[in-house]
Structure formats: C-alpha cells, structure tokens
Amino acid sequence: MTDAVKTERASGDEPTEQELVDEGDIAADYIEELLDLADIDGDIDIDARGGRAYLSVTASGESNLSLIAKPETVTALQELTRLAVQSSTGRFSRLILDVGGSRDARASELAALVDHAVERIEAGATTASLPPMSSYERKLVHDIVADRGLTSQSEGEGRDRHTVITRA
Structure with a gap:
C-alpha cells in the first residue's frame, strides 16, 4: 500500500x-x-x-x-x-x-466459563474472576454476563487483565 x-x-x-x-x-x-x-x-x-x-x-x-x-x-x-x-x-x-469458525468455538468456550462463574455466584460467592484474556474476548464476556443479568468489569493490567463478575 x-x-x-x-x-x-x-x-x-x-x-x-x-x-x-x-x-x-x-x-x-x-x-x-x-x-x-x-x-x-x-x-x-x-x-x-x-x-x-x-x-x-x-x-x-x-x-x-x-x-x-x-x-x-x-x-x-x-x-x-x-x-x-x-x-x-x-x-x-x-x-x-x-x-x-474458531471465533464461534471460542465464544462457546467463553459462554461456558461465564456459566460456571454464574453457578459459583448463585452458590454464594460474591464475585467470580475469569482468567486473563484479550480485550475482544473480555468484550464478548461482558455481553454474555449482561445477558445473564449480572454485571462485570475488567481488572488488572496488560496480560493479567481479566473479567470479574458480580451480582447486578
């Protein structure tokens, strides 16, 4: 170019x-x-x-x-x-x-991670942290979490940046 x-x-x-x-x-x-x-x-x-x-x-x-x-x-x-x-x-x-189709497969994996975190919160945990991931994956997670009626935010810096899920 x-x-x-x-x-x-x-x-x-x-x-x-x-x-x-x-x-x-x-x-x-x-x-x-x-x-x-x-x-x-x-x-x-x-x-x-x-x-x-x-x-x-x-x-x-x-x-x-x-x-x-x-x-x-x-x-x-x-x-x-x-x-x-x-x-x-x-x-x-x-x-x-x-x-x-790797992105769809990863989105399914992320949905399963969120479901597991939601189960932990429903079992009494106040928060559930997910492993570090890219900004795009964190955005997908935030969308999935919102669809599940919970809230999330990104925490950490650089390669350690991850999503923490809490009750709405």
Whole structure:
C-alpha cells in the first residue's frame, strides 16, 4: 500500500468506513499470501462493523484449513495481520480474524466459563474472576454476563487483565 493510503486520525477517533475497508483489503492480501505459502485452501470474507474490520477464512469440502484454526494459532495470525495492516496504514488496527469458525468455538468456550462463574455466584460467592484474556474476548464476556443479568468489569493490567463478575 502506498503512503497515500496512510491517514492521520486522533487516537480516540473511530476509524472511518473507508479505513476499515482498507484494513480489510490489506489484511486479506496478507492472509491470502500466507495461505498460498503454506499451501492451505481457504476463502476470505471481509466485513466491517462496530469500528473493526473482520476477516473470516473458510473452506468447503476437503481442506487443510484446520492446520491453522487452533485458537492460539488464530490469535498469533491475528496479531501478525494487525502488524501488517499497521505497517501499511500507519494506524493501529483492531482487526478480528476468524479461521474455520474458531471465533464461534471460542465464544462457546467463553459462554461456558461465564456459566460456571454464574453457578459459583448463585452458590454464594460474591464475585467470580475469569482468567486473563484479550480485550475482544473480555468484550464478548461482558455481553454474555449482561445477558445473564449480572454485571462485570475488567481488572488488572496488560496480560493479567481479566473479567470479574458480580451480582447486578
């Protein structure tokens, strides 16, 4: 991407729709190149919502996409893709990458963690802490907790940042 694509924006401003489209295109090119290098079949879908670009890599039929669909691998690929986008645009990216439905699988795991924490609270605990997780995962947890009629907040710093659930 050329320097013409690089734009300046105040740090707190939400990215524009065009900036998200640009992020998605850059990220798709990066992931497509990676898939080609690794000889992995996959189709890439790009979406922009909630101030983030979303990339989904899917495959139909016989595919070796599962080789890179483990949650830890997807997280690492997401960080590399974000760095590629940032290198090209000069802006921090909050891009979300999903490979082979890994995000849906992780959302189900998070819902199970919340359900277990809710059980502890219903059994008399005043709070229940979840393990540290990414800001995106904490956001999902906050949404799940609110749906369950409880409250939550993030505590801690850096890699130790985690969610604490309490009664509403």
